[in-house]
Amino acid sequence: MDEFSRINRWNTQRQTNELRELLGVKVGIGDDAAVVSVTKASEHEQPMELLYTVDTMVEGVHFISETMSLEQIGYKALATNLSDIAAMGGIPLHALISISMPNAYDPEQINEIYNGIYACANRYQVAIVGGDTTSSPHTLVISITVIGQVKSGKAILRSGAKQGDIVFLTGVAGQSAAGLHALQHMDAIEARQMYGPIIIAHQKPEPHLMAGKLLLECGGCHSLNDVSDGLASELSEIAKSSKLDIVIQEQLLPISNSLSQYALYSKQSMLDWILYGGEDYILVGTVHVDKVFELESLFANNNLPFYQIGFTQEGNGQLWLESWDEQFRKLERKKIINRGYNHFI
Ligand code: ADP
Numbered sequence: 001m002d003e004f005s006r007i008n009r010w011n012t013q014r015q016t017n018e019l020r021e022l023l024g025v026k027v028g029i030g031d032d033a034a035v036v037s038v039t040k041a042s043e044h045e046q047p048m049e050l051l052y053t054v055d056t057m058v059e060g061v062h063f064i065s066e067t068m069s070l071e072q073i074g075y076k077a078l079a080t081n082l083s084d085i086a087a088m089g090g091i092p093l094h095a096l097i098s099i100s101m102p103n104a105y106d107p108e109q110i111n112e113i114y115n116g117i118y119a120c121a122n123r124y125q126v127a128i129v130g131g132d133t134t135s136s137p138h139t140l141v142i143s144i145t146v147i148g149q150v151k152s153g154k155a156i157l158r159s160g161a162k163q164g165d166i167v168f169l170t171g172v173a174g175q176s177a178a179g180l181h182a183l184q185h186m187d188a189i190e191a192r193q194m195y196g197p198i199i200i201a202h203q204k205p206e207p208h209l210m211a212g213k214l215l216l217e218c219g220g221c222h223s224l225n226d227v228s229d230g231l232a233s234e235l236s237e238i239a240k241s242s243k244l245d246i247v248i249q250e251q252l253l254p255i256s257n258s259l260s261q262y263a264l265y266s267k268q269s270m271l272d273w274i275l276y277g278g279e280d281y282i283l284v285g286t287v288h289v290d291k292v293f294e295l296e297s298l299f300a301n302n303n304l305p306f307y308q309i310g311f312t313q314e315g316n317g318q319l320w321l322e323s324w325d326e327q328f329r330k331l332e333r334k335k336i337i338n339r340g341y342n343h344f345i
Pocket residue numbers: 007010011028029030031032033034097098099129130131132133
């Protein structure tokens with residue numbers, strides 16, 4: 001199959017004209033570049049700014065075919081990019097897909113990856129407007145660029161946390177790492193039956209776009225990150241760039257049944273997964289203390305979780321874990337050493 005037939009096979013009849021029109025796509029896949037109209041703000045609409053993000057998944061580094069189906073690999077590749085848009089409080093619009101494939105891969109296998117990419121794109125109303133296709137000597141590489149938008153001046157940065165803010169999470173951290181451990185140490189079918197939620201968290205994460213939108217609209221959310229490299233790493237980034245300290249209250253960290261049951265069964269440290277696991281693609285951030293109640297009910301009305309897990313205080317970028325010491329019957333604080341996933345250590 002030549003390059004053009006491949007691109008056609010993977011991309012034709014995947015999205016409706018209605019979706020393309022809605023997202024201002026004038027020219028999509030087929031020409032040298034995509035043409036999209038930048039919606040002019042009407043008198044009643046707020047002016048918007050554009051968001052650009054790109055993420056690459058490399059076989060053997062970010063995924064192995066033993067623990068993920070091709071469709072799941074495609075879904076996750078786009079979902080992780082959309083998660084970056086969610087972490088700015090934005091709305092995703094368009095995406096470009098770059099595929100570098102070894103000869104060992106059949107174009108039909110890449111088509112399965114596209115099944116996942118388009119399932120995610122259609123679910124979250126993102127138009128695929130182009131990409132690139134090359135061969136690769138050894139491993140499959142998928143790189144996705146997403147363009148989104150956010151109300152002018154409203155993007156939620158990681159540097160905006162203020163002293164006395166409450167730290168929150170929009171889901172349970174650590175589930176993806178636990179799910180990966182289960183997939184590597186158990187039969188996949190059994191793992192799915194016994195510990196479904198952690199397996200799904202690893203294989204098919206959903207971007208928290210609705211949560212990001214609610215946080216932006218409600219106001220008072222001073223800083224935001226998505227949990228890709230681990231909770232400790234994300235909170236460290238917020239603490240450092242906002243020039244303050246963050247205290248995580250261990251007893252407030254949310255856990256799920258499947259997470260605690262699998263940690264018990266596998267004799268692994270649940271806290272390690274929560275703090276350092278990563279790939280959860282939930283949101284973590286800080287909000288003004290006066291907004292917590294409003295956000296809790298706003299999230300509850302939308303059937304979304306919202307957990308308070310700590311607070312910020314004066315400092316210079318340190319991260320602390322506050323736990324209950326049973327022996328001395330008092331709260332004690334330990335410094336958290338940041339050891340999230342880093343490709344070049
Ligand atoms: P050019 O030579 O102008 O760079 P290409 O041959 O690379 O064009 O691609 C032709 C068209 O197909 C372009 O519109 C490009 O965006 C799109 N395209 C190429 N590869 C992919 C892919 N893997 N997925 C989606 N669209 C693709």
